[in-house]
Amino acid sequence: MKTIKIRIKIKTLFILGLIACIFMLPFFMQSFTYMMLGKIYESFDEDKADAYYVRSITQKGLGSVVSAISRIDSILGSQFQYGALYSASKGSRGSSAVYLEEDSLNQINEEHKKVLGRKKSDQLGIYEMKIAMANFNSGNKNFAFEILRNLNYIKDKKLIELKNLHLAAMHLMDGQNNIGIDILRHNTFDSYKTAADFLFSYYYFITGNMDNYHKYKWEQQREPYYDLGKVNESYKDLVEPLFGFYELQREFDRIEKIKHSAPESGNSVSGKIILPSEQVPPVFISLVPENGIDGWSSNQIIGMDAVAAAVADDAGHYRIGHIKNGRYRLYITTFANAVLGTSLSFNESDVIELNGNTEIKDENIYMMPLEIEAHAVKEGREISVSTQNVPKSDYYRMFLKHRVKTRSGSSTVILFESGKIQVPKTSFEMEDKVHLQAGRGHSSGSGPNPLSYLPPFYGEDEYIVTVTGYDRQHNILFSTDKMGEMNRYEDEHCSTTLKFTDANEADKKLRGGDYEGAIPLYEQYAKENDRYAIAILAELYMDGYIYDSTKDNWDDYGGKDFEKAAYYLEQLLKYDPDNKQIISELNRCYDKLEQYDKKRVLDSEDKDLDTIMGEI
Structure with missing residues (x-):
C-alpha cells in the first residue's frame, strides 16, 4: 500500500x-x-x-x-x-x-x-x-x-x-x-x-x-x-x-541588332562620362529620334525607338558611329543603385542635329554628386525657400514638405508645390485660417495618426525642401527626392526646423497617441475660443481615433461622435464662413445624423451666414 x-x-x-x-x-x-x-x-x-x-x-x-x-x-x-x-x-x-x-x-x-x-x-x-x-x-x-x-x-x-x-x-x-x-x-x-x-x-x-x-x-x-x-x-x-x-x-541583343542594321558610314557622336571619381559604373548611351518613343521599363537600358547605342568603357569614354542623318536626343541609362545622390546632365539638353557625316565630339555626360543646399525661412507670415549649388536646368520644381515625428514613426505632408519654374527660389504666405485635414494620415490597417488631426503650420517640426531639375523636354535631370538615397540627402541638406506655435499639454498628449487624455484638455481650450482646439476636436469626433485591427477601413474607427463633430464645425464656420471644406464636412455630419433639413439650409445660396447659423 x-x-x-x-x-x-x-x-x-x-x-x-x-x-x-x-x-x-x-x-x-x-x-x-x-x-x-x-x-x-x-x-x-x-x-x-x-x-x-x-x-x-x-x-x-x-x-x-x-x-x-x-x-x-x-x-x-x-x-x-x-x-x-x-x-x-x-x-x-x-x-x-x-x-x-x-x-x-x-x-x-x-x-x-x-x-x-x-x-x-x-x-x-x-x-x-x-x-x-x-x-x-x-x-x-x-x-x-x-x-x-x-x-x-x-x-x-x-x-x-x-x-x-x-x-x-x-x-x-x-x-x-x-x-x-x-x-x-x-x-x-x-x-x-x-x-x-x-x-x-x-x-x-x-x-x-x-x-x-x-x-x-x-x-x-x-x-x-x-x-x-x-x-x-x-x-x-x-x-x-x-x-x-x-x-x-x-x-x-537589341543593341547588337541596332549596330548590325546601321549604315556603313555616317555621322558620329562621342564624349566622356564625367564623374568625381575614377570608378565608372555601367553607363549605356542611346540616340532616339526627336519625335521617337523614349519610354523605358525597369529592365530596359536603351530607349524603345533607339537607332544607335553604345556602352561607356572603364574610363568613361563612349562613341556612337554610323548614325543616319536626322535630329536626335541623347539618352543615358545606368543601373538604379549607381545614381543615388547623383545629378545627371549634358553639355546641351537640346536636340542634336546630324547631317552629312557630322562628327560631334565632347558631348560629355556629367554624373556628379548633388551639392544642393535648400532651406525654409519664416519671415512673419511668409515662408521663403532659399537654394544654393543647384545644377543648371531649364526648369525646376520645388516642394515644401512638413514632417511630424510621433511615437509610431513619422508622417510627411506636402504643404506647397511650385509647379515648373525657371528660377529655383520661391515664397508663399501662410494661411491664418484653420484648414481641416480630413482623413489625412489614415490608411487601411495602420491606425490613426496624430498628424491626421493637427492643422498645418503647427508646432515645432521639420520642413523639408525638395528640388527637381528638368531639361527643355521636361525630362528629369536630377532630384533631391528621387535620387537622394531614400531621403537621406534631404534630411542632411534640405531640412529646416521652424517654430510656429508652442505645443500645449493637449498637443503633447495627442502627438504621443494619448487621445483620451488630450480630448478633455482640447474641450477646455475650445471653451476659451481656441480655434486650433476646435478644429482638432471636429476632426477627432468626425474621423474617429480608436483603432480596431479587425477593421480594414478607417471609416470603422471608434470614437466617432457626429453630433459633437457638427457642433465644433459650426463653431469653426463662424470664423471662416467661406471655407468649402468645413461646409462639406458639416454636410457629411448632417447626413450621418439624418438631419437633412439642416443640410439643405446650409446648401442654400439665397441666405447669408448669420441667417443660416440662426436657423441651425
Whole structure:
C-alpha cells in the first residue's frame, strides 16, 4: 500500500511539473513564442505578425533569426522585385526604381545587430545575404560588401556559391569589373552554373568581348526560369536576383541588332562620362529620334525607338558611329543603385542635329554628386525657400514638405508645390485660417495618426525642401527626392526646423497617441475660443481615433461622435464662413445624423451666414 501511494505522488508531481513548464515556457522562451505568434498571424493580419516578429528579434532568443528572415522577406518583397534587384535601370530620361526609405533601412540594420549575437549558422547566413542585398540596392554599398566578405562561417556549398555570386554581381554593378570577374574566375559554381553564366555574359558584353559574350549567353529555346523552379525554396530569393541578368541579355541583343542594321558610314557622336571619381559604373548611351518613343521599363537600358547605342568603357569614354542623318536626343541609362545622390546632365539638353557625316565630339555626360543646399525661412507670415549649388536646368520644381515625428514613426505632408519654374527660389504666405485635414494620415490597417488631426503650420517640426531639375523636354535631370538615397540627402541638406506655435499639454498628449487624455484638455481650450482646439476636436469626433485591427477601413474607427463633430464645425464656420471644406464636412455630419433639413439650409445660396447659423 505504501509503495502505491508513493507512486501516485511521484506521478502527480510529474504531471503538475509538466503543466507548470507548459505555462512557464512562454516566459522563458519569449523570442520563440513571439515568433510562433507571428507565424500564426502572418496569413491574416500582417501588421500584427510584423509586430510579433519585431518583439521576437528584440528578445534575441530562440526564434529571433526566423523572425528576422520573415521581416526582411516582407520588406524586400513589398519594396523590390527580386528579379530586378540589381538590374533595374535608371536614367536621366529613363525609369525609376524603388529603394528602402531611410527609416526602414535603419530599422532592419538595427535588427541585424541584435540577431548577430545568435549562433552562427547557414540560416543566419541566408538572413545576412538578404540584409546585404537590401543595403546594396539602397545605396549602402560598402556595408553590403562588408557583410558578404565576413560570411566565412556558412557551411553549405550551395550557399557559399550564392555568396560569391552576389559579391561578384555587386562589384560588377558598381563598375568594379576586375574584382567582379576575378571572383567569378577563381570560384566554382557547380550548383548555379546558369546564374554564373549570366554574370559572365554581362561582363563580356560591357567590356566589348563579343565572342565570349556569345559563348556564355543563354542560347536555349526554353526560358531559364524553369531551372529557378527547381531551386531549394529557402534559397530561391537569393537566386532570383541573379536571373535578372538574363533579362539584360535581351537588351544587349537589341543593341547588337541596332549596330548590325546601321549604315556603313555616317555621322558620329562621342564624349566622356564625367564623374568625381575614377570608378565608372555601367553607363549605356542611346540616340532616339526627336519625335521617337523614349519610354523605358525597369529592365530596359536603351530607349524603345533607339537607332544607335553604345556602352561607356572603364574610363568613361563612349562613341556612337554610323548614325543616319536626322535630329536626335541623347539618352543615358545606368543601373538604379549607381545614381543615388547623383545629378545627371549634358553639355546641351537640346536636340542634336546630324547631317552629312557630322562628327560631334565632347558631348560629355556629367554624373556628379548633388551639392544642393535648400532651406525654409519664416519671415512673419511668409515662408521663403532659399537654394544654393543647384545644377543648371531649364526648369525646376520645388516642394515644401512638413514632417511630424510621433511615437509610431513619422508622417510627411506636402504643404506647397511650385509647379515648373525657371528660377529655383520661391515664397508663399501662410494661411491664418484653420484648414481641416480630413482623413489625412489614415490608411487601411495602420491606425490613426496624430498628424491626421493637427492643422498645418503647427508646432515645432521639420520642413523639408525638395528640388527637381528638368531639361527643355521636361525630362528629369536630377532630384533631391528621387535620387537622394531614400531621403537621406534631404534630411542632411534640405531640412529646416521652424517654430510656429508652442505645443500645449493637449498637443503633447495627442502627438504621443494619448487621445483620451488630450480630448478633455482640447474641450477646455475650445471653451476659451481656441480655434486650433476646435478644429482638432471636429476632426477627432468626425474621423474617429480608436483603432480596431479587425477593421480594414478607417471609416470603422471608434470614437466617432457626429453630433459633437457638427457642433465644433459650426463653431469653426463662424470664423471662416467661406471655407468649402468645413461646409462639406458639416454636410457629411448632417447626413450621418439624418438631419437633412439642416443640410439643405446650409446648401442654400439665397441666405447669408448669420441667417443660416440662426436657423441651425
